[in-house]
Amino acid sequence: MTDTAENPLTAGLERLPVDPTTLTIFGATGDLARRKLLPALYNLAHDGALPERFNLIGIARSQSSHEDYQREAREAIEQFSRRRPDPAVLDALLDRVRYIPGSFGDDDAYDSLSAQLDEFDADNGGPLNRAFYLSTAPAFFPVIVEHLGEHGLAHRADCQVRVIIEKPFGTTGAEASELNRRVLAVFDEKQVFRIDHYLGKETVQNVLAFRFANGMFEPLWNRNYIDHVEITAAEEVGIGSRAGYYDSAGALRDLVQNHMLQLLCLLCMEPPVTFTADEVRDEKVKVLRAIRAPAPDETVRAQYTAGTVGGEDVRGYLEEEGVPPESQTETFASLRLEVDTWRWNGVPFYLRTGKRLARKVTEIAVILKPVPHLAFAKEGSLGVQPNQLILHVQPNEGVSLSLGAKIPGTRMVIRPVQMEFLYGTAFMSQSPEAYERLITDAMRGDATLFTRNDEVEAQWRIIDPVLGAWQRDDPPLAHYEAGSQGPPEADRLLEGDDRWRAI
Numbered sequence: 001m002t003d004t005a006e007n008p009l010t011a012g013l014e015r016l017p018v019d020p021t022t023l024t025i026f027g028a029t030g031d032l033a034r035r036k037l038l039p040a041l042y043n044l045a046h047d048g049a050l051p052e053r054f055n056l057i058g059i060a061r062s063q064s065s066h067e068d069y070q071r072e073a074r075e076a077i078e079q080f081s082r083r084r085p086d087p088a089v090l091d092a093l094l095d096r097v098r099y100i101p102g103s104f105g106d107d108d109a110y111d112s113l114s115a116q117l118d119e120f121d122a123d124n125g126g127p128l129n130r131a132f133y134l135s136t137a138p139a140f141f142p143v144i145v146e147h148l149g150e151h152g153l154a155h156r157a158d159c160q161v162r163v164i165i166e167k168p169f170g171t172t173g174a175e176a177s178e179l180n181r182r183v184l185a186v187f188d189e190k191q192v193f194r195i196d197h198y199l200g201k202e203t204v205q206n207v208l209a210f211r212f213a214n215g216m217f218e219p220l221w222n223r224n225y226i227d228h229v230e231i232t233a234a235e236e237v238g239i240g241s242r243a244g245y246y247d248s249a250g251a252l253r254d255l256v257q258n259h260m261l262q263l264l265c266l267l268c269m270e271p272p273v274t275f276t277a278d279e280v281r282d283e284k285v286k287v288l289r290a291i292r293a294p295a296p297d298e299t300v301r302a303q304y305t306a307g308t309v310g311g312e313d314v315r316g317y318l319e320e321e322g323v324p325p326e327s328q329t330e331t332f333a334s335l336r337l338e339v340d341t342w343r344w345n346g347v348p349f350y351l352r353t354g355k356r357l358a359r360k361v362t363e364i365a366v367i368l369k370p371v372p373h374l375a376f377a378k379e380g381s382l383g384v385q386p387n388q389l390i391l392h393v394q395p396n397e398g399v400s401l402s403l404g405a406k407i408p409g410t411r412m413v414i415r416p417v418q419m420e421f422l423y424g425t426a427f428m429s430q431s432p433e434a435y436e437r438l439i440t441d442a443m444r445g446d447a448t449l450f451t452r453n454d455e456v457e458a459q460w461r462i463i464d465p466v467l468g469a470w471q472r473d474d475p476p477l478a479h480y481e482a483g484s485q486g487p488p489e490a491d492r493l494l495e496g497d498d499r500w501r502a503i
């Protein structure tokens, strides 16, 4: 694979202009900053996609100096970057990094931040745009936002100020509304960029390209031709060292409320007139509003027990470090949803996600209705199956379509074959990480791939009743062996609609 910049098929496409910016990461020593944000910034620098005048400020609790933090950032980039770092690019990036030790609730930290921002402005010959990335535990989101407001850092007449907020955005609809209220008391909605990193994935954006750049699928894209849809986000990994967060979240909040509902929105939304932030998000909100919350018997929740994943014995969820021995938290969630619109009425959408499943796979499988009549002899048509269109989000990014084809020979015997588009071979390039795209878009002020306040609240409106029922043990928690296809209870949801595709 060639680098994007050197690839004739993609050259020149990455460099949309970004105004000079100072990016501040709150939680700069944390797991997300180290594994994703710093490497994304390096890769943007490598591609020449950062503004010429770009500076980075890290804030966290640890008492480090600028030099210590630059060293930590170098190590994180060397360990996690998708590319082997070029020393010259890395040195130039780190040279513009500063660190402020301090507590998020402490006014001194914001005074130091304000002074450092002014210093960067002065060094760069004038005011730079400011982006504040809240890569912290959610409890700090309102604290930081309010301190930014109190210290006069939320609005500036001479530059753009933006705030990027990590997930989870609330743990219930009520919390999300309250958080929106507190954030929007300080910032205007157009300054706010709520991250859902799935929207930064190339293959997720390709759902829109696939639907709205190809005329041939639109006539089929409705209840007349589509039988049902399966959306899977399966992971091999367990919860790692994130028990503190995960045990209070669970799979429904962690992946369904955000990433999976976003996939569903992109799949179901009506075409926007133009590809602008508010038009795209208006259409997504309409989809969310058309989904009624599922009844308890249209949901499955389950927890993994010990098993084998990728040939390695792994422990069960209750044995994971930091998980309370009685925990009822689900590590697998599955829902049956319907989108009550003219286009989709009666089409079931099945969602499933889980940790410690057989392999990592995220895909959208659109299963079309069977042909109305088979003219072929019975034995020849045994292999005829409804067409399946699979949007492979990860891995093996691409799209495949199953077709019935005649097996070569003297008899009319049919079996399914695959037509495939693979990103790797079609574009001969490695896709950028989601955070590369999202950080650039936020610095450019393009909110198309970020969730709006009403959107996030509409997502919770679907999830809240499920959480309520699950708290009442309805349905009871099921179990599945690590490394398996998930709990057998999930098959019950699909009754009459085939079987889940194998993970």
Ligand SMILES: NC(=O)C1=CN([C@@H]2O[C@H](COP(=O)(O)OP(=O)(O)OC[C@H]3O[C@@H](n4cnc5c(N)ncnc54)[C@H](OP(=O)(O)O)[C@@H]3O)[C@@H](O)[C@H]2O)C=CC1
Pocket: 026, 027, 028, 029, 030, 031, 032, 033, 059, 060, 061, 062, 063, 102, 103, 104, 105, 134, 135, 136, 137, 138, 166, 167, 168
């Ligand atoms: N990690 C991941 O893979 C993902 C994380 N997210 C979200 O990103 C956010 C950050 O997650 P993650 O990086 O994992 O969290 P971590 O716990 O690893 O990092 C938290 C950061 O906040 C700092 N911090 C904590 N308390 C304070 C305080 N009182 N004052 C100042 N600094 C403080 C820590 O500083 P110090 O180390 O110096 O104590 C550290 O830099 C969360 O909202 C999470 O949900 C979203 C998707 C994936």
Ligand SMILES: O=C1O[C@H](COP(=O)(O)O)[C@@H](O)[C@H](O)[C@H]1O
Pocket: 235, 254, 255, 362
């Ligand atoms: O947001 C999250 O996503 C990851 C999965 O992301 P992916 O890009 O690897 O598909 C998940 O592991 C994590 O629990 C969740 O918080």
